[in-house]
Structures are given as structure tokens and as C-alpha cells.
Amino acid sequence: MNDLTIRELKKEDLWNGFLTSLDSLRKTSSIDENKANAIFDKINSNNDHIIVVAELNGKIVGTTTLLIEQKFIHDGGIVGHIEDVAVDNKFQGQKIGEKIIKYVLDYARNRGCYKTILDCTDEIKPFYEKIGFKNVANELRFDYV
Amino acid sequence: MNDLTIRELKKEDLWNGFLTSLDSLRKTSSIDENKANAIFDKINSNNDHIIVVAELNGKIVGTTTLLIEQKFIHDGGIVGHIEDVAVDNKFQGQKIGEKIIKYVLDYARNRGCYKTILDCTDEIKPFYEKIGFKNVANELRFDYV
Numbered sequence: 271m272n273d274l275t276i277r278e279l280k281k282e283d284l285w286n287g288f289l290t291s292l293d294s295l296r297k298t299s300s301i302d303e304n305k306a307n308a309i310f311d312k313i314n315s316n317n318d319h320i321i322v323v324a325e326l327n328g329k330i331v332g333t334t335t336l337l338i339e340q341k342f343i344h345d346g347g348i349v350g351h352i353e354d355v356a357v358d359n360k361f362q363g364q365k366i367g368e369k370i371i372k373y374v375l376d377y378a379r380n381r382g383c384y385k386t387i388l389d390c391t392d393e394i395k396p397f398y399e400k401i402g403f404k405n406v407a408n409e410l411r412f413d414y415v
Numbered sequence: 416m417n418d419l420t421i422r423e424l425k426k427e428d429l430w431n432g433f434l435t436s437l438d439s440l441r442k443t444s445s446i447d448e449n450k451a452n453a454i455f456d457k458i459n460s461n462n463d464h465i466i467v468v469a470e471l472n473g474k475i476v477g478t479t480t481l482l483i484e485q486k487f488i489h490d491g492g493i494v495g496h497i498e499d500v501a502v503d504n505k506f507q508g509q510k511i512g513e514k515i516i517k518y519v520l521d522y523a524r525n526r527g528c529y530k531t532i533l534d535c536t537d538e539i540k541p542f543y544e545k546i547g548f549k550n551v552a553n554e555l556r557f558d559y560v
Contacts, residue, residue, distance in 0.1 A: 289487065298488045309491050318461070319484075339464070339482060342434065343443045343499060346454050351496065354488060379559050386557045389534070395553055403555035408540055410548035412531045414524050 274366065276373040279321040279333070281310050287330030288323055291358045322374055324357070324366050332357035332366045336374045338381055350378030350386035371401055419511065421518040424466035424478070426455050432475030433468055436503045467519055469502070469511050477502035477511045481519045483526055495523030495531035516546055 279288060284306050292298035313319050318339070324332035337351040352374060357367045378386045389409035390398060399405070424433060429451050437443035458464050463484070469477035482496040497519060502512045523531045534554035535543060544550070 292488050296488050298490075301487065301490055305491050306487065309485055309487055312485055316461070316463070318464075335484075335486075337482060337484060337496075339480075339498065340454055340457055341480075341499065342446065342451065342454055343437050343441050345443075345446055346450050351482075353484065354486065375557060384559055386559075387534070388555055389532070389552045390555060391552050395555065398555050401557070403557045405553050406556045407534045407536050407554040408550050409552040409554050410533055410535060410540065410543050411551045412520055412546070412548045414529055414531075 273325075273327050274369065275325045276322060276369055277325065279310070279314075279323050281307065281314075283323055283325075283330045284310060286328075287325075287358065288333060291323075291330055291333050291356050292354065294359050294362075295354060295356045320374075320377065322370060322377070324370050326361065326366070330358075331361040332370050334370050334374055336378060336386075338378070338383070344384060347384050348382045350374070350381070350383040352386060352388035355388075367397070368401065371398070375401075418470075418472050419514065420470045421467060421514055422470065424455075424459075424468050426452070426459075428468055428470075428475045429455060431473075432470075432503065433478060436468075436475055436478050436501050437499065439504050439507075440499060440501045465519075465522065467515060467522070469515050471506065471511070475503075476506040477515050479515050479519055481523060481531075483523070483528070489529060492529050493527045495519070495526070495528040497531060497533035500533075512542070513546065516543070520546075 289299035320336045322334050323330045334355040335353040339349045339351060341347050341349060355367060375386055434444035465481045467479050468475045479500040480498040484494045484496060486492050486494060500512060520531055
């Protein structure tokens with residue numbers, strides 16, 4: 271684990287481990303190349319939508335997404351939302367996920383967030399509690415079918 | 416309840432019931448006017464950050480926020496995030512909250528979302544379950560102190 275770097279996503283990462291890291295959540299690397307490039311451009315143009323990656327020995331092995339939300343409440347408070355935390359199956363158990371989360375927590379703090387939130391299942395909850403998250407409410411979902 | 420309209424927030428709504436509606440969540444209408452205007456301009460410039468209001472007889476009595484998130488997973492899927500659902504205390508119990516939620520669910524569907532999610536406490540969960548939401552996971556929060 272000498273050469274682990276946590277940083278923001280670049281376009282050249284897409285096919286260098288980024289999409290295959292997301293496969294650990296749900297098959298993603300089968301996406302059309304033009305479509306993936308267009309999604310990158312769209313997200314990259316939004317300063318409040320940040321994708322972070324973990325690069326190990328020249329290859330992307332993990333990722334997460336941070337949305338920065340400006341609110342009116344809390345005297346114009348700012349909230350971070352963590353989404354899609356993923357580590358390539360072949361690299362799990364090396365604390366890469368923990369390092370990614372700590373990186374985005376710091377990033378969100380520097381952007382002025384008073385809290386950062388995420389949704390997770392019971393199974394993964396202890397991982398986040400160890401980092402300092404507290405279970406405060408429920409995630410509800412409405413599916414369009 | 417003759418003249419209830421659900422629509423997107425305009426700048427002139429800020430001091431016409433919008434901020435006082437948010438007071439039902441947490442005191443918000445004490446915000447500095449220039450700061451509130453600047454927050455409006457920032458949010459209004461982001462096509463993926465939509466604030467919806469309920470206007471009753473010329474005054475704003477409720478609101479919610481919808482964030483539209485473009486993902487790579489789910490073949491470039493789009494997810495709606497509902498935040499800060501509020502109805503002015505004086506107008507609760509008139510199904511205004513339900514109408515606001517149904518409006519944003521339709522809006523998110525039209526924007527291509529495959530799901531819309533939100534976080535809520537145990538107390539308010541039955542309200543959302545009646546609309547068709549399902550409790551799928553936990554909301555965790557990290558506070559910067």
C-alpha cells in the first residue's frame with residue numbers, strides 16, 4: 271500500500287479502474303463509452319458534485335461521490351451528501367474505503383459543511399460508526415415502475 | 416383551499432412566506448436579506464437544484480427541495496433527493512405536504528429519475544409510506560464540531 275493517493279476523478283480514470291470499482295456496487299463498466307464521457311463532462315462542470323477516487327500503483331481501486339448542498343436553513347448552512355462508496359473487490363480489506371471517507375469528510379469540512387450525511391444498510395453501519403457517524407434517521411425510497 | 420398552486424420558487428417568494436415556512440423546521444427567517452438573495456441566485460443557477468413552493472391565496476405556505484443526481488451506476492441513472500419538506504405551522508393538516516411531495520415525485524420522474532429518496536424520522540415515516548415510499552436503509556450523519 272505504498273502508492274495510495276486519494277484525489278478527484280479525471281476523465282482518463284474512467285477506463286482505468288473507476289468504472290470497474292463501481293462494479294462492486296452494481297455492474298457499471300458495461301456502460302457505453304460516449305455516454306460515460308458525457309456523464310463525466312456534466313458532473314465535472316458542477317462544482318458541487320465531486321467524485322473522489324483512490325489510485326493504487328497507477329490504477330483506480332475505489333471511489334465515492336460528494337454532493338455539496340447549499341441550504342437556506344441553518345443560517346444558509348451547507349451539507350455534504352456521500353453517495354456510491356465503492357472499493358474494487360480485489361482490494362477490499364485494506365482500509366481503502368476508510369481513507370476515501372476520511373478524505374471526503376475533510377473536503378466537505380473545508381467547503382464549509384456543518385454536517386455530512388449518507389445512507390447505508392444495517393450491515394455496513396458499524397464501518398461508518400467507527401469513523402464517527404451517528405444513525406439519526408431512516409432512508410426512504412420511492413421507485414418509479 | 417381553492418387557490419393552492421405548487422410551483423418552483425421565485426425570488427419574490429423569499430419574504431412572502433417561503434422563509435417563514437422553513438421556520439417550522441428550524442428558525443430561518445432571521446437570515447440576513449443579502450445572504451438570502453445570494454443563496455437564491457446560487458441555487459437558481461443550478462438546474463439540478465430545484466426548490467418547490469406551495470402558494471395559497473398569494474402567500475407561500477410550504478416548500479421542499481429536490482436535488483437531481485446524475486450517476487454512472489444504473490447505466491448512467493438519475494436519482495432524485497428530497498430535502499427540507501416544510502409546511503407553515505398555521506397551515507398544517509390540509510394535505511399541503513402531500514401535494515408538494517407528489518409534485519416533486521412527478522417532476523423527478525419527468526427528469527428521468529429511476530428513484531427518489533429522502534431521509535426522515537420514525538415519527539414522520541408513516542406519512543411517506545402512505546405515498547408509496549419504502550424504508551430501505553439508515554441515514555447516518557457526521558457532525559463537524
